[in-house]
Amino acid sequence: MGKQQRTAEETAVVERAFQSLAAGTLGNVTFGKDQALVVREARGSHLWDFSGNEYIDYLLGSGPMVIGHAHPDVTEAVAAALDKGSTYFLTNLPAIELAEEIIRAVPCAEKVRFTTSGTDATFQCLRLARAYRKRDLVLKFEGGFHGMHDYSLMSLAPRAGQLGEFPAPASGSGGIPRAVQETVLVAPYNDLQYTADLLAKRHDEIGAVIIEPMQRVLTPVPGFLQGLRELCTRYEIPLIFDEVVTGFRVAYGGAQEYYDVQPDLCALGKVVGGGFALAAVCGRADIMDYYDPAAIASNDFVPMIGTLSGNPIASVAGLATLQVLRQPGQYEKLFANGRRLMAAVHETLGQHEIPHQISGEPPCFDVYFSPTPVTNYREHLAADGARAARLCAALMRRNILKPGQKFYLSLAHTNEDLAATEQALREAVAEI
Numbered sequence: 001m002g003k004q005q006r007t008a009e010e011t012a013v014v015e016r017a018f019q020s021l022a023a024g025t026l027g028n029v030t031f032g033k034d035q036a037l038v039v040r041e042a043r044g045s046h047l048w049d050f051s052g053n054e055y056i057d058y059l060l061g062s063g064p065m066v067i068g069h070a071h072p073d074v075t076e077a078v079a080a081a082l083d084k085g086s087t088y089f090l091t092n093l094p095a096i097e098l099a100e101e102i103i104r105a106v107p108c109a110e111k112v113r114f115t116t117s118g119t120d121a122t123f124q125c126l127r128l129a130r131a132y133r134k135r136d137l138v139l140k141f142e143g144g145f146h147g148m149h150d151y152s153l154m155s156l157a158p159r160a161g162q163l164g165e166f167p168a169p170a171s172g173s174g175g176i177p178r179a180v181q182e183t184v185l186v187a188p189y190n191d192l193q194y195t196a197d198l199l200a201k202r203h204d205e206i207g208a209v210i211i212e213p214m215q216r217v218l219t220p221v222p223g224f225l226q227g228l229r230e231l232c233t234r235y236e237i238p239l240i241f242d243e244v245v246t247g248f249r250v251a252y253g254g255a256q257e258y259y260d261v262q263p264d265l266c267a268l269g270k271v272v273g274g275g276f277a278l279a280a281v282c283g284r285a286d287i288m289d290y291y292d293p294a295a296i297a298s299n300d301f302v303p304m305i306g307t308l309s310g311n312p313i314a315s316v317a318g319l320a321t322l323q324v325l326r327q328p329g330q331y332e333k334l335f336a337n338g339r340r341l342m343a344a345v346h347e348t349l350g351q352h353e354i355p356h357q358i359s360g361e362p363p364c365f366d367v368y369f370s371p372t373p374v375t376n377y378r379e380h381l382a383a384d385g386a387r388a389a390r391l392c393a394a395l396m397r398r399n400i401l402k403p404g405q406k407f408y409l410s411l412a413h414t415n416e417d418l419a420a421t422e423q424a425l426r427e428a429v430a431e432i
């Protein structure tokens with residue numbers, strides 16, 4: 001990565017980070033010690049580092065800040081709520097109101113259980129589905145990201161030499177017990193025929209199918225999600241949509257509204273917490289009942305306790321965020337911003353005759369340096385990732401913050417931001 005300038009003050013703060021934080025970072029984005037960025041503050045669509053560099057932010061906290069950083073509706077609601085205490089471990093009105101709003105918004109949501117991270121939400125979905133279905137195996141899709149628990153890390157990002165033979169997973173981390181590795185089956189995203197054949201053979205062992213309906217920035221080919229839905233219905237296997245990214249982003253009702261396919265369970269995170277630690281499991285009432293000791297025999301009941309679950313401050317932030325998103329025209333604006341940037345990337349690369357594919361939906365997309373369409377993880381792996389990294393670095397030197405594999409759009413991005421980004425793109429593409 002590259003940034004314009006690094007002051008002595010930021011260098012000193014980076015030094016402290018390397019003294020106190022494991023690997024010198026939060027583990028999320030690695031710039032290297034000489035380029036490391038420490039955030040001073042962020043407002044709207046802009047973020048400032050300790051050296052005073054100002055960036056147009058397409059990271060947006062890895063997605064949550066879809067209405068922009070420090071939105072006054074959120075900060076005012078949070079400030080007012082803080083006066084009433086910051087956490088209770090007890091049922092509170094903001095949590096009830098947020099659950100009600102999730103049920104109004106998300107097609108599959110009949111009941112809600114809060115947790116504090118997307119990782120926990122997908123993990124809880126898997127356990128709940130297995131409790132209901134009484135089978136152990138989990139089917140996921142290669143390259144699908146569901147957070148940092150053991151199941152999710154299987155076949156998350158295997159490198160070329162580590163690709164296994166489907167449906168055997170590749171382990172994605174040290175420390176995962178072999179027993180868990182043996183509990184996960186993996187299929188290629190967007191391959192309905194493979195998935196159908198696998199389910200025909202193994203359905204009686206499978207407790208849950210989990211998928212990102214838009215896997216990273218790979219969009220589902222027509223019929224894939226519908227076909228998966230039909231298979232799961234046929235074999236009575238709970239279908240889990242991980243909507244941690246897509247929830248309230250690709251539509252108010254998430255990818256299940258956008259692609260018109262309803263799962264049995266859904267994990268929400270990011271936007272729903274308005275930038276605070278909140279995530280949720282939601283779905284069919286008869287499955288969510290497994291959280292209810294009054295409804296379920298004791299050995300099937302699924303306990304789920306969390307110190308900060310349904311935290312009132314996070315709930316208030318989520319409610320304020322959703323209220324902004326519900327205003328007329330907001331998704332049209334978000335999509336218009338995204339479409340404009342997608343077109344700019346496409347045109348600029350086209351002018352230089354650089355083979356590429358724009359992938360994703362306008363609120364969240366990226367570019368693959370590949371001459372052929374990218375529809376699954378192995379095609380993603382075959383694209384020129386080094387060139388993509390060079391583009392991110394060249395953009396960073398022009399104060400466009402997009403360090404990961406996604407452009408996240410927000411309602412806070414202005415015409416001026418987009419015009420400045422287009423100019424930076426022209427220069428950056430010429431450079432790479």
Ligand SMILES: Cc1ncc(COP(=O)(O)O)c(C=O)c1O
Nearest residue numbers: 117118119145146147244245269
């Ligand atoms: C699709 C998806 N699922 C789950 C997670 C994990 O969420 P968290 O980082 O809140 O644990 C993420 C995080 O980026 C995600 O993108």
